[in-house]
Amino acid sequence: xxxxxxxxxxxxxxxxxxxxxxxxxxxxxxxxxxxxxxxxxxxxxxxxxxxxxxxxxxxxxxxxxxxxxxxxxxxxxxxxxxxxxxxxxxxxxxxxxxxxxxxxxxxxxxxxxxxxxxxxxxxxxxxxxxxxxxxxxxxxxxxxxxxxxxxxxxxxxxxxxxxxxxxxxxxxxxxxxxxxxxxxxxxxxxxxxxxxxxxxxxxxxxxxxxxxxxxxxxxxxxxxxxxxxxxxxxxxxxxxxxxxxxxxxxxxxxxxxxxxxxxxxxxxxxxxxxxxxxxxxxxxxxxxxxxxxxxxxxxxxxxxxxxxxxxxxxxxxxxxxxxxxxxxxxxxxxxxxxxxxxxxxxxxxxxxxxxxxxxxxxxxxxxxxxxxxxxxxxxxxxxxxxx
Numbered sequence: 077x078x079x080x081x082x083x084x085x086x087x088x089x090x091x092x093x094x095x096x097x098x099x100x101x102x103x104x105x106x107x108x109x110x111x112x113x114x115x116x117x118x119x120x121x122x123x124x125x126x127x128x129x130x131x132x133x134x135x136x137x138x139x140x141x142x143x144x145x146x147x148x149x150x151x152x153x154x155x156x157x158x159x160x161x162x163x164x165x166x167x168x169x170x171x172x173x174x175x176x177x178x179x180x181x182x183x184x185x186x187x188x189x190x191x192x193x194x195x196x197x198x199x200x201x202x203x204x205x206x207x208x209x210x211x212x213x214x215x216x217x218x219x220x221x222x223x224x225x226x227x228x229x230x231x232x233x234x235x236x237x238x239x240x241x242x243x244x245x246x247x248x249x250x251x252x253x254x255x256x257x258x259x260x261x262x263x264x265x266x267x268x269x270x271x272x273x274x275x276x277x278x279x280x281x282x283x284x285x286x287x288x289x290x291x292x293x294x295x296x297x298x299x300x301x302x303x304x305x306x307x308x309x310x311x312x313x314x315x316x317x318x319x320x321x322x323x324x325x326x327x328x329x330x331x332x333x334x335x336x337x338x339x340x341x342x343x344x345x346x347x348x349x350x351x352x353x354x355x356x357x358x359x360x361x362x363x364x365x366x367x368x369x370x371x372x373x374x375x376x377x378x379x380x381x382x383x384x385x386x387x388x389x390x391x392x393x394x395x396x397x398x399x400x401x402x403x404x405x406x407x408x409x410x411x412x413x414x415x416x417x418x419x420x421x422x423x424x425x426x427x428x429x430x431x432x433x434x435x436x437x438x439x440x441x442x443x444x445x446x447x448x449x450x451x452x453x454x455x456x457x458x459x460x461x462x463x
Contacts, residue, residue: 077101077108077323080130082118082140083161087265088293089311093139093161093173096315104323115141123147127154137322139173157325159318159333162206164235171333173318177206180307180340181213184260184288187305187343189222192353192398193258193286197228199270200262201235207262210290214260228253243273250277255284256353264289264296267304271348283360287348290340302347307340308420314338342419345412352398358383359397362390363405370409373433376402411447414440418456425452 079097083090094110101108111133118126118140127150130138135156141163142148149169151158160166161173188196196218200207211229218224230249250273261267267289274281281287281302289297292308318336325333345367352363365382366374379402380387394402410432417428426437434440444452 077106077137077326078111078133078135079108079322080111080113080133080135080138080140082113082115082126082138082142084115084141085112087291088295089291092311093315093318096312096317097319099312100316100319100323108319111135113140119143123150127151127156130154130156136326139318139322142167157322157333159322159336164203165205166335171321172335173314173338174335175206175209175309175338176340177209178213180290180309181210181215181260182217183307183340183343184210184290185214185217186221187345188258188260188286188288188349189218189224191258191286191349191351193256194224194353195228195254195257196224197230197253197257197259198262199230199259199266201233202231204235204262207231210260210262228257228259243269243276246270246273247277250274250279250285253285256286256351256355257284258286258288258349258353261287261289264291264293264304264306267306267348268296268300271300271302271304282348282351282364286351286353288343292344297344297346300348302350305346305349306344308342308344309338309340311338342416344416344420354397356393356397358385358390359394362394362402363398366402366406366409370406370413371432373410374406376406379406407443408447411444414444414452415448415455418452 081090081094085091097108123146130151131154137157137159138151139159139161141161144165148158148160148167152170158170159173160170162175166172166174198211198214200211215227218227230246232245259270261270267287270287271281274285279285287304289304289306290309292306297304297306314336321333321336325331347368350364350367351360354360361383362379365379380390383390391402398405414428414432417423421428429437429440441452448455450458
């Protein structure tokens, strides 16, 4: 099978998608040959010449980011299967590689509100299907589940400005926002732009502005300081499904194919949301320390050592703000982190526990069941079954 991918390989999204495609290839024991074509080259020569080139290269399948006015039917007319990766809008003529954008927005809203934020914002694009869908899920969840109607939205941007932008308008928007505020960025690239603009503007992340993106691009998310929280989506599984469908379309030209939907998996918390929204700086510092150290075993005394007040006063102020004790907050955040690892890693329960400095797996499992209502193994099976 010969595949042309017209997509942006500066992002981890494309590589994860390709890994899923190659996983299908290996299972079928029929290696795929892949050609990577930059979208800029497609725009330069136009779709008719891309089709001509693909035909001469003997391509079987083309997966690409297509513009709304491009005639994608030319591929099939020339015996080539075409699948559109969501870019600006979706196509009726060919299958789309799309996503459950609404649910992604739901997950972001619930995570940020779970951190106590009352001021919420969205940073993305207008009239771009994946950004619009994520905003819709975010906004409706805030309204229906948390009774928050006033959302601060910045979408006055063009998709063509993804790598070239003037931060002055974004700075003015950020300066005018009520603080603290949590902002949902439509993807990790936009989350990175937000974080860089905050730093250039003297706005502290996460103390004043908390940020969460989408795609969990580990290069983008982990090379910033603080690291960026993100909604992880199962791109590799979608790549596997795409390859299976494309193979069937090649073998049976009468089969029109269907949309492949990328599902959100979990919110991967990092430093950009490592704070509980509160005007009390002592409680905020305690929460940030607990969150940043949730992967290792810490004691209440370790938290007390980080703040300039007594243990009794910290316990009282912490309970007033969060409604729970320091001990419970530490335990619950560690259980949440453990649950996240069950979904996003292939390590066994014992291996994850050992990495978290929890030698007593039975005790950890009891605490997990008390909070989540099932054992770690049952939780993993239940969550993965939904993917």
